[in-house]
Amino acid sequence: MSESFDCIVLGCGGFGSGALYHLARRGVRVLGIEQFGIAHDRGSSHGETRIIRQAYFEHPDYVPLLRRAYELWHELEVESGRQMFHRVGMLTTGPAAGEAVPGTVRSSELHGLPLERLTPQEARRRFPTYHVPDELSVVFEPQAGFLEVERCVEAHIQAAVHHGAIVRTEETVQHWSCEGDTVRVRTDKGEYSAARMIVTAGAWASRMLAELNLPLNVVRKVVFWFPAPLRHHAADAGNCTFFFEVNGGQFYGFPSIDGRTLKLAEHTGGETVTDPARVDRDLHPTDLLRVADFVRSFLPELNPEPVRHSVCMYTKTPDCHFIVDRHPHHPQIVLGAGFSGHGFKFTSSLGEVLAELAMESRSTLPVEFLSLGRFGAR
Numbered sequence: 001m002s003e004s005f006d007c008i009v010l011g012c013g014g015f016g017s018g019a020l021y022h023l024a025r026r027g028v029r030v031l032g033i034e035q036f037g038i039a040h041d042r043g044s045s046h047g048e049t050r051i052i053r054q055a056y057f058e059h060p061d062y063v064p065l066l067r068r069a070y071e072l073w074h075e076l077e078v079e080s081g082r083q084m085f086h087r088v089g090m091l092t093t094g095p096a097a098g099e100a101v102p103g104t105v106r107s108s109e110l111h112g113l114p115l116e117r118l119t120p121q122e123a124r125r126r127f128p129t130y131h132v133p134d135e136l137s138v139v140f141e142p143q144a145g146f147l148e149v150e151r152c153v154e155a156h157i158q159a160a161v162h163h164g165a166i167v168r169t170e171e172t173v174q175h176w177s178c179e180g181d182t183v184r185v186r187t188d189k190g191e192y193s194a195a196r197m198i199v200t201a202g203a204w205a206s207r208m209l210a211e212l213n214l215p216l217n218v219v220r221k222v223v224f225w226f227p228a229p230l231r232h233h234a235a236d237a238g239n240c241t242f243f244f245e246v247n248g249g250q251f252y253g254f255p256s257i258d259g260r261t262l263k264l265a266e267h268t269g270g271e272t273v274t275d276p277a278r279v280d281r282d283l284h285p286t287d288l289l290r291v292a293d294f295v296r297s298f299l300p301e302l303n304p305e306p307v308r309h310s311v312c313m314y315t316k317t318p319d320c321h322f323i324v325d326r327h328p329h330h331p332q333i334v335l336g337a338g339f340s341g342h343g344f345k346f347t348s349s350l351g352e353v354l355a356e357l358a359m360e361s362r363s364t365l366p367v368e369f370l371s372l373g374r375f376g377a378r
C-alpha cells in the first residue's frame with residue numbers, strides 16, 4: 001500500500017521548499033521528498049547568500065514576479081520571526097552599451113523602480129571597496145540586497161511543516177509514472193501516490209524528466225571568500241552587493257557579513273557537469289585565475305588569496321531564462337527547472353506559482369514567457 005497525497009514535491013531545495021510552503025499554506029495535503037537534508041550543500045541553494053534585486057537586467061518581464069517575491073519574503077520573515085532579506089542595495093557597473101547597466105535602466109524605467117545613476121567618482125567615494133573605472137557606467141538600486149539562502153530554505157520548510165506538510169529527507173526518488181489521473185512515485189524507501197506532482201529537482205531535473213529531453217546544461221561554479229577586514233567592507237557599515245560586467249565576463253559579490261571575509265565569484269563561464277552527484281568540489285589553481293584578476297583590478301584593497309571556497313551548480317537553459325510550466329504530456333505534473341544561476345530570489349513567488357499551476361492549472365502571475373514550448377518541446 002502506498003501513502004497517498006494531494007500533491008508530491010520532488011526535490012526540496014530552493015524551489016521545492018517554496019512550493020511546499022505555498023501548497024501547505026493553502027491546505028493541500030502535500031509530501032516533500034528530498035534526497036539529502038534540508039538546506040544541504042550538494043545542490044544549488046547553499047553558500048550563505050544570494051543577490052536579490054528588482055530592476056532586472058535579464059528581462060523586464062521578471063519584474064512582476066519580483067514584486068511578489070518581495071512581498072512574500074517579507075511575509076515569511078514575519079511568519080518565521082527571522083530576518084533573511086538584507087536590503088543593502090546593489091551597485092551595477094559595466095559598459096554603457098553592455099548588458100547589465102542598460103538592462104537594469106530599462107527595467108527600472110518600464111516598471112517605475114527606484115534607481116540612482118552615479119558617476120564612477122561618486123561610486124568610488126560612496127563604496128570605497130570597489131574601484132569603478134572612469135570609463136564605465138554605474139547604477140545603484142537601493143531596494144536590492146541579499147538573502148540568507150540556507151535560512152530561506154529552512155524557513156520555507158519549517159513553515160510548510162507548521163501548515164501540515166510532510167517532509168521526507170535522505171530519501172531518493174527512483175522512478176515516477178502516471179496511471180490515469182494518479183501519479184505514482186517510487187523511492188529507495190517506499191511508494192507514494194498523489195493527484196499532482198511538482199518536479200523541482202535542480203541539477204537533477206534532466207534525470208527526473210528524462211522523457212522530455214530538456215535542453216539543460218549543468219555547470220560547476222566556484223565561489224570564494226577573500227579576507228576583507230576593513231570597516232567599510234562590511235554590510236553594517238553601509239557596503240552593498242555588486243555586479244561588474246568587465247574583462248569579457250560578469251562578476252558579482254556581497255559586502256562582508258562576518259566582518260572578516262567577503263564572498264565573490266564569476267557569473268559567466270563554468271565547466272559542464274555530467275553527473276551532479278559527482279561534481280568536483282576541490283579547488284584547482286585554474287578556478288581562481290579570472291576571479292583573482294578581477295579582485296586585483298576592481299577590489300584592489302583585498303588580498304587575492306581566498307580563505308575558503310564552495311562549489312555549486314548552475315542548471316542553464318539555452319536562453320538562460322527559467323522553465324516554469326506544466327508537463328506537456330501529463331498535465332498533473334508541473335516543473336520548475338533551468339534556473340540558470342539567477343533563480344533563488346524567485347523561490348518565494350515562483351513557489352507560489354508552482355503551487356497554483358499544480359492545484360489550479362493556472363497562475364495569477366504572468367509566467368508564459370517561461371514556458372517550455374519556447375524550445376519547441378510541445
Ligand SMILES: Cc1cc2nc3c(=O)[nH]c(=O)nc-3n(C[C@H](O)[C@H](O)[C@H](O)COP(=O)(O)OP(=O)(O)OC[C@H]3O[C@@H](n4cnc5c(N)ncnc54)[C@H](O)[C@@H]3O)c2cc1C
Nearest residue numbers: 011013014015035043044045051173202312339343344345
Ligand atoms: C554559486 C551560485 C550563485 C548563485 N547566485 C544567485 C544569486 O545571487 N541570486 C539568485 O537569485 N540566484 C542565484 N543563484 C541561483 C539559485 O541559487 C538557483 O537558481 C536556485 O537555488 C536553484 O534552486 P533549485 O530548487 O532549482 O535547486 P536546488 O536548490 O539544488 O534543489 C533541487 C533539490 O532536488 C533534490 N533532488 C534532486 N533529485 C532528487 C531525487 N531523485 N530525489 C529526491 N530529491 C532530489 C536535490 O537534492 C536538491 O535539494 C546562484 C547559484 C549558484 C550555484
